[in-house]
Amino acid sequence: MSYKISRREFLKISAGASLTLAISLPAQNISAKSSSLKNGEFSPSVWLEINKNNIVTVTVAESEMGQGVLTTLSMMVAEELDTKWEDIRAILADADQKYGDQATGGSTSLRKNWTRLRMAGAATRKILIQAAAQKWKIKEEQCNTNEGKVINLLTNQILSYGELIEIAASIPLPEEVFLKEKKDFKYIGKPIPRLDSPIKVNGKAKFGNDILIENALIATVVHPPVINSSIISFDASRAKKIQGVTHVLQIDEGIAVIAKDFWSAKKGAQLVDIVWGDKKNNKINSAYIKNLLTKTLTNTKEHNIEQDLGNADKVIANSENTHHSEYFLPYQAHASMETINCTAFVNGDKCEVWAPTQTPTRAKDEARSRTQSFFSKIKYKILKSDDNSITLHNTLIGGSFGRKLQTDFVSEAVQISKLIQKPVRLIWEREQDIKNDYYHPATLHSLSAALNKDGFPIAWWHKATGQKQRFGGAFLPYNIPNIRLQGKRISLPIKVGPWRSVNHYYNAFVVESFIDELAAKSKIDPLEYRLKLIDDPQFINVLKLVTSKANWGGKLPNGHFQGLAMHKGFGSYVAQVAEISLKDDGSIKVHKVTAAIDAGIAVNPDTIKAQMEGAIVFGLSAALKGKITFNNGSPVQSNYHDFPILKFSEMPVIETIIADSDKSPEGIGEPGVPSIGPAIANAYYAATGKRAYTLPIETS
Amino acid sequence: MPKKSFQVNGKEVTLDLPNDIPLLWVLRDHLKLLGTKYGCGIGQCGVCTVHLNGEAIQSCLIPFSSLDGVNVTTIEGLSSDNSHPVQKAWLEESVPQCGYCQSGQIMAAAALLYKNPSATPSQIEQAMDKVLCRCGTYQRINNAIKKAQTLISMKGDAL
Incomplete structure (x- = not known):
């Protein structure tokens, strides 16, 4: 089937060492069937990069929480690019406006990427064929591809994709591409092993709470025992006697205990004496809820x-x-095996965050809102350009099931780092995770x-x-x-x-x-x-x-x-x-x-x-x-x-x-x-x- | 604070830490061995499972005070190139989803097979019931353990 490429949809960016192709899409999700887009802002959404060694790097703007999205989305690129599967690498994108609204939920990753990722692969393949045809001074039709190589059908000469990237960089984007029929699929439909399995089997996979930043302290947070009860006062003297505890601070969500290691923070958290006020919600119990449900239903x-x-x-x-x-x-609770965590480093108006998040875009907004002064935020709202001050890295997620669509943990980590002026790794205890779920x-x-x-x-x-x-x-x-x-x-x-x-x-x-x-x-x-x-x-x-x-x-x-x-x-x-x-x-x-x-x-x-x-x-x-x-x-x-x-x-x-x-x-x-x-x-x-x-x- | 010396993945370590800090946090925060994960802190989920003198134990329950002279193996010590038969089998059966519990699952399975390479289904159940997986990879874990048993018995793969 033929798909037209709009110049506003696709944007080729070239570099000496590698060929990159960026697909531009409007910020809102599009229907998988829509291949030509009209209104809306256009910004690069998915990057595909080939280097001189034929390695194809697919940058995935979705979140990987176990559903296999790194692998499945890469398969769609590899299918149309016609590259060797072994040459595919997938990486998680940081939060960036150029990817549109980054949110992974509602089982939509395949649906929204099905056409656009295959088109990215097909367009890149077509450019590489044109590059080879130019070099051999033959027609495109006299070339074919096979697993990362262009073949001269007249002479059987071969050029690898990596050898072609410099010429390819000067070739304009094709106006239309043909996508394969189902019967011609080579990767799609096959049980391809996941790209992230090896690092998940040897312990090298880095989840949110495996991010080590120099001089970072570890924090945990004591949340209200009764829903939304406020803090009247707290006494940190017992907690501070625990060796390793460095700070005990109030943040919007509760009392943060910061220490040199998690164990000290946890012990300190048990010893903060907090006077909780406003316990009006303590009437809420299961019978109260059932009664309210029954009355409303009737x-x-x-x-x-x-x-x-x-x-x-x-x-x-x-x-x-x-x-x-x-x-x-x-x-019901989410109870992912990985408890809530987030690493943040606020430095003046700048902030770098490492978060296991289903919503990089909203997590980044949360980090901005917690980091910056009122005036900086207004400036950002007006200019929409000063995006470099906040960086949000999306890490592998150790289970989410919807929980990490929320941004409460980003808020907490950023507040704490801002207060202590040091990088901090926030880790909730399991008890905090179950009791403070959405x-x-x-x-x-x-x-x-x-x-x-x-x-x-x-x-x-x-x-x-x-x-x-x-x-x-x-x-x-x-x-x-x-x-x-x-x-x-x-x-x-x-x-x-x-x-x-x-x-x-x-x-x-x-x-x-x-x-x-x-x-x-x-x-x-x-x-x-x-x-x-x-x-x-x-x-x-x-x-x-x-x-x-x-x-x-x-x-x-x-x-x-x-x-x-x-x-x-x-x-x-x-x-x-x-x-x-x-x-x-x-x-x-x-x-x-x-x-x-x-x-x-x-x-x-x-x-x-x-x-x-x-x-x-x-x-x-x-x-x-x-x-x-x-x-x-x-x-x-x-x-x-x-x-x-x-x-x-x-x-x-x-x-x-x-x-x-x-x-x-x-x-x-x-x-x-x-x-x-x-x-x-x-x-x-x-x-x-x-x-x-x-x-x-x-x-x- | 008392000093303790013990082996971690074949290397001698000597540390000076409070008596009550669990092995889990000794590994993660003091030895920067991050392959062992925190899940519950009360010995309920098993994602922190490591080997202590060859036995699968939940490292969140083992205090620093008991570590003198012990021998600890973590996922990093099993093999870093996935050549251990349990890791090989895990890859062949495509077990991991989110992957967070898998270090614990693999260490529990490896300890079982060290002691009893021909463990029966009920012995496998008993050992593996100690490690939870919210992604639901249990069927593949079971298949992988059986595959590892084959790798060990038929191909002579060393544990």
Whole structure:
């Protein structure tokens, strides 16, 4: 397929030692299909550099938090550039306006880079061919490429890309490029090993809290025990007696204890005597929250209507065959293995930050806002050019799942460095990390349906509430003539934020649990029931793939039961079958999860499998293990002993089937999470006849 | 403060530190060996696992006072070129995602296989239950341990 290159989209920058190609794109994300752009600012977004030794360096503006983005995005460049995979290097970009708004979330990295990165590779290849043709004084058509070399088809002479970069630097950008058809892909579609595996296996990978800066001190922060309570006074005399403690300071978020090493800072933090004021939030506990959710859910007059198809309320009121359920999902923590951390060095109006962040752009803004005087900030706002004073390096992230979309840790590290006038490495203790999370919010849902004489739904009414509650993923894939979705958010001072799969997590749980209840009420097989209600071929395909592979409806080992669920989110279709048994104490043992995903063209099938395994484990932890509760205005849980996550021995066998597709790639980081919870809950019903109306499932 | 001398990755070190500082922070903050990670500080997550006299231990629980004369191996001492059979197997099975827990996972698996190269599935479970992974790489860890067992028994790879 041919793609036109707009001069405003692509900008070639040449240098003596290497050829670089920068793609310019507007600051906002573009649709992957849009290859010619009109309005908006244009600034380089992705850099591709070839040096004399044929090494191709791809600078990735996304964040690497385990999802494999360094590798997958590089594969797309290598595919069209036609280079040797061994010659590819990937590096993380610092935060810079030229990359547009740098934020990695919503499973969008592949979607937003699919066309533009392949175009970058193809344009560079075309320039290199032109350079060789010029040197050999032949036509472009008389040249071809193979793994980093241009071949003269008349003489079989060969020039490596590295040998061509000087000539290439003088060649203008091509006006259009041709991108390969799927059948011609060499790297795309292959399980290419990750570029970052070797350094993650020998301990050399540098995460945020592995950044060593000369003369840096280590800091930790004591946060309010009751949400938002203020500090009336503090006495640091006991803390300062700890050898190694250098400073005890108040910052906006709490009391920072700074020391020569982490252990001294931690010991010092335990000894700061703080008088906390303003404890009005200590009334917040789990019962208080549940009560507020219930009141808000019942007070339908104040609800916003999100979808209103037909007359769901009237049909249900007038029907003889109805069904009603309520579901509650609690707060959840991210609990990445790497606790919150950030390294910062403020020097006057300048600041350098090393942060494991999903949002380099916002993290840099936060650093600027905490570093600079009012006048410097105004100057920056007006001129928008003095960007050199703040540097933000994006480090490898040791797990995030949405948590590191926040910038609270950047704020803290920069404030501390500014106060002590030294570089500082902030490291939160695990207890601070769990208790000061931006939690996945608790939600309460009421579902009602009316069924026709054949047992299929003719009306569906979903009411929901929670902090930042949304209906993404609640819009039904099922053909039902009367649908109403309505709800209202509650307001609480608990910090909440995105958590792997966000609102799709709770909406898929209630939708896929309730549809299973309706199937059971109508005594129809859950697969057959769903197939009768859908017509989207991609959904039908993943359902058939997964149930066939999992031997749905077939003979299972004694005491084993299956549950089915499906969900579309982040562009991808997923269906899962969970196979469980019950242990002697009635708790659930998950033996196997079979999953089918249609994520468009599978760029790296091994990464898709890894992300599905990861998403399923993440969902299983929430379905079987931990939750966050509140008491006296404080989260109760503090570490992995009371916020447990799935362990090695609890790992089921996971088998992922990737649907064949010719469509553009879709999300893979999050789509596997939403349907595992309901698949487990539905299997639990098959095993016990009992419905799970909450996660984690209460089995006792 | 008491002085302690011990071996880390084959090198003798002598340090003067408070009695209660855990080995984890001795390694990270005082010896700048950053491959060993902090996860929970209370022996719950195992990402700080290293070898102490050949045994897998959680370094956040071992105080400096107990280090005199011991022999510590960290991920940096396993091999720096990924030639150890456990590291080889880890690469072949593409285990890491975020990678933060992997030093601990690898050290736990290596200690198990040193002692018992033909560890059974339940022995593997027992050893590996001590190290958590939020990214969910357990299936690949399991496959990699089995692959390492093959590398050791069939190809005679040295541990």
